Amino acid sequence: QVANACWELYCLEHGIQPDGYVYRGFNITSSENxxxxxxxxxxxxxxxxxxxxxxxxxxxxxxxxGTYRQLFHPEQLISGKEDAASNFARGYYSVGAEMIDLVLDRVRKVAEQCPSLQGFLLFRSFGGGTGSGFTSHLLARLTTDYGKKSKLEFAVYPAPQISPIIVEPYNAVLTTHGTLEYADCTFVVDNEAIYDICARNLDVPRPTYTNLNRLIAQVVSTVTASLRFEGSLNVDLIEFQTNLVPYPRI
Incomplete structure (x- = not known):
């Protein structure tokens, strides 16, 4: 859902309609990429x-x-038949293991269309079974298949005040340990802090998940702006690591 909000915002910033075509009369300038x-x-x-x-x-x-159904290629939207039941082990080993090869094949096809692949951006939550278990497995396999390509992730950490699942802390601890060696840079988002920003600063009395996701999308857009527009700072993914991560295990 966070990723969907991000692509919605990217389309608006680059003048791209929900069907994937540029708005009539909108010109993509040389400063955009x-x-x-x-x-x-x-x-x-x-x-x-x-x-x-x-x-x-x-x-x-x-x-x-939804509104953006024509934007994505059908092969880029992958869903299974049963969830991970908010269980790290089910996401990593049983249910997730059945889908990992299909997902990696689709990732490979998208990567082959990139003339100069720099790395991967991942969006996930640390509290659920899919976000914690399956994504940990995926990060490990991406490291095996793509070597030193950068892997940056935007991770939503569970918060005690907004926690529908009682085992979220366990999933968060397990996935944090499991991805220390694989994720090069992690942008941590606290669910409760995002909720408070919506309620106090943006005057949204009862923030929904759509409000939270769109606020996170603004953060992601700002972080990745230098990749999509001309600029002198952080012009590629490797520079994010160089500028933000002094020691790999931090």
């Missing part, structure tokens, strides 16, 4: 360089039937 995150097809349509995965179909089906 939408091709960093989009593949431009021969007939002018832009397709996100993204693979969106969930072990159960509910959220992916919302994208398949």
């Amino acid at each position: 939408p091709n960093a995150f989009f593949t431009e097809l021969s007939h002018g349509k832009y397709v996100p360089r993204a693979v969106i995965v969930d072990l159960e179909p509910t959220v992916i089906d919302e994208i398949r039937t």
